[in-house]
Amino acid sequence: MSDLHTEGWRQGSIVVRKLTASYLKTLDGRIEEVSTSYSRWVVCTQDCDLRSSRIDSNVPLVELRPVLDADPPSDWGIRSRRFLLAEGAYVDADAPRCFVTPALLNMTSPERDSALDDARTRAFKTWLGLRYDRPAVPEHLADLAREIAKRCSGGRGQAISKDVHDVLMQFEEDTQPARVALFGVIEDETDPEAVRLWLADVATRVNTTLGVVASIDVGTRSQTSLELLETSYSADLSQLTWRSNRPV
Amino acid sequence: MSLTEGFYWHVSPSDNTVGSTPLKERKNVFDEWVTTPEVASRSPLKLQLLTQELLAWTKWSQRNLAAVLSVSHSTVSALEQGTSPASFAYLHDRLVEAHTVVRRINLIAEQDPSKTNDLLSKTSAAGSSAETLLAQRKPADAYLAALDALRPRRVEPMIQGIWPAKSGDATQDLAEDPV
Numbered sequence: 001m002s003d004l005h006t007e008g009w010r011q012g013s014i015v016v017r018k019l020t021a022s023y024l025k026t027l028d029g030r031i032e033e034v035s036t037s038y039s040r041w042v043v044c045t046q047d048c049d050l051r052s053s054r055i056d057s058n059v060p061l062v063e064l065r066p067v068l069d070a071d072p073p074s075d076w077g078i079r080s081r082r083f084l085l086a087e088g089a090y091v092d093a094d095a096p097r098c099f100v101t102p103a104l105l106n107m108t109s110p111e112r113d114s115a116l117d118d119a120r121t122r123a124f125k126t127w128l129g130l131r132y133d134r135p136a137v138p139e140h141l142a143d144l145a146r147e148i149a150k151r152c153s154g155g156r157g158q159a160i161s162k163d164v165h166d167v168l169m170q171f172e173e174d175t176q177p178a179r180v181a182l183f184g185v186i187e188d189e190t191d192p193e194a195v196r197l198w199l200a201d202v203a204t205r206v207n208t209t210l211g212v213v214a215s216i217d218v219g220t221r222s223q224t225s226l227e228l229l230e231t232s233y234s235a236d237l238s239q240l241t242w243r244s245n246r247p248v
Numbered sequence: 249m250s251l252t253e254g255f256y257w258h259v260s261p262s263d264n265t266v267g268s269t270p271l272k273e274r275k276n277v278f279d280e281w282v283t284t285p286e287v288a289s290r291s292p293l294k295l296q297l298l299t300q301e302l303l304a305w306t307k308w309s310q311r312n313l314a315a316v317l318s319v320s321h322s323t324v325s326a327l328e329q330g331t332s333p334a335s336f337a338y339l340h341d342r343l344v345e346a347h348t349v350v351r352r353i354n355l356i357a358e359q360d361p362s363k364t365n366d367l368l369s370k371t372s373a374a375g376s377s378a379e380t381l382l383a384q385r386k387p388a389d390a391y392l393a394a395l396d397a398l399r400p401r402r403v404e405p406m407i408q409g410i411w412p413a414k415s416g417d418a419t420q421d422l423a424e425d426p427v
Contacts, residue, residue: 138413170411177355181410200388200395204348212355215399216392219407231412 004062004102005051007109011128012121013043014067014085014113015105021066021096036096038066040113042085043105044097044128053102060099065091076123083127085116091127137233141171144178144211149235151202160198163190165221167199168232177208181215183232185224192218296330298343303328305354306368307361316382317342345387349378353394370397 022035041064043050053061072090073082081093116124137145152167165185172179182203184195195218203213302313310324317324317339327339350368357363368378372393381390402408 170409170413172411175358179356179411183407183409196392197388200391204352204387204391208351208355212352214356214395215410216395217402217407219402223406225406227412228407228409231409233413 001054001056003051004053004055004106005047007055007106008112009043009050009105010115010121011043011045011047011050012085012116012124014115015041015043015064015108016111016113017041017108019064019098019100021098023096036066038068040067040069040089041065041098042067042091042124055102055106057102060101062100062102062105064098064100064105066095066098068092068095083124085120085124137169138171141173141178141211141233144171144180144206145169145233145235147206147210148180148182148202148213151205152235160195163187164195167235168224168228169235170232171211172214178211179214180206180211181217182213183224183228184216184218186218186220188220188222190220292330295327295336295340295343298347299324299327302343302347302350305350305359305361306365308365312379316346316379318383342385345385346382349382349387349390349394352391353378356394356398367394367397370394372396373401 016039018037018039019041020035020037022033024031025034026032044063044065045053045061049061067085067089068091069088072088073080073084076084082090083093084090115121148167148169163186165187168183168185170181170183172181182199184192184199186192186195196216199213199216199218203216206213299313302308303310306312308316310328311321314321314324319339323339327343350364353367354361354364357367368382368390370393371377371380373396374393376384376389376393378390378394378397381387381393399410
């Protein structure tokens with residue numbers, strides 16, 4: 001039996017078919033179902049799951065998000081609530097979603113629209129990753145964390161980030177300005193001194209009205225404990241280095 | 249806040265030199281309706297300010313600062329007085345470089361000049377002090393040397409957290425564009 005991937009379905013495939021998304025709300029203490037119909041949808045399910053979905057399956061495994069066209073955003077919005085799939089067509093993180101079975105999706109094959117190009121597909125995957133696995137920091141430290149992430153991502157950071165798995169941050173909040181400890185998590189073959197020096201260079205460019213880097217340490221993944229991961233915030237180098245904010 | 253805060257300089261990590269192009273920084277002058285670009289000043293006044301702040305933050309003597317800048321002590325004296333030395337552009341870049349590092353170390357040292365001085369003068373395990381590395385025009389190395397003086401390098405195999413995050417804080421999406 002074939003699977004959805006073999007049949008040409010991919011994350012980012014567009015379906016032209018009127019389908020309905022529903023959610024529940026309360027009204028005067030009663031639970032009510034609200035349904036909205038949309039005529040275009042984009043497949044959000046990952047390619048590996050499409051590969052493992054037989055086309056006769058009747059389990060609701062495939063996630064679709066409606067493709068909207070009213071008042072589209074003016075930039076690509078990879079880190080925004082609304083993401084532009086193509087000129088005039090976008091998805092909104094807050095729009096209701098719909099789950100369908102592989103059998104139903106495959107039935108709509110004749111209505112499958114031309115797929116997104118490779119660049120937009122990669123961008124869409126990144127956007128979905130940000131929606132489902134968003135790095136977050138306490139609200140009062142968000143500006144400082146963004147500043148560090150921005151400094152890590154710009155300039156030399158784009159080149160060195162290939163060798164750096166992640167940059168973790170811990171904050172000392174009782175000082176003015178706040179202090180930051182940076183931890184670079186590197187691949188085994190990466191030179192730790194080069195990464196320390198790079199992080200020190202990042203530190204010299206962090207706006208001191210927001211905070212100051214007071215400690216820098218670098219280690220491999222095997223030198224990084226689960227405790228450190230659980231008690232640190234990620235600058236999420238891999239995702240924040242993605243730069244494509246404007247339609248081209 | 250330092251009077252010179254707002255001037256940001258790109259430091260090239262490849263050779264640790266400081267370029268002369270200020271990043272695009274804007275300052276609101278009249279509420280929201282007039283925005284003017286920050287003017288990068290190389291005036292004697294700015295050099296004087298940088299010099300005075302460096303001396304105040306560190307309690308360095310003019311000779312100490314002269315060694316960091318690789319100039320004569322009379323040049324530092326001229327800078328402190330606000331007179332224009334001959335090697336203007338060269339000194340400007342060196343002062344900004346030193347100021348960038350020392351400003352941060354001073355904040356880490358809770359703005360205590362003695363503590364700042366200690367962190368900058370202590371020889372690190374790598375064999376150099378921050379002062380020496382600033383004199384060699386290696387600001388990122390200097391910053392690391394001062395941090396190593398504050399907190400010696402880890403000898404344990406595992407990275408140790410310093411300020412573990414507390415649970416329960418409301419968090420904000422780091423990746424989201426600010427509204």
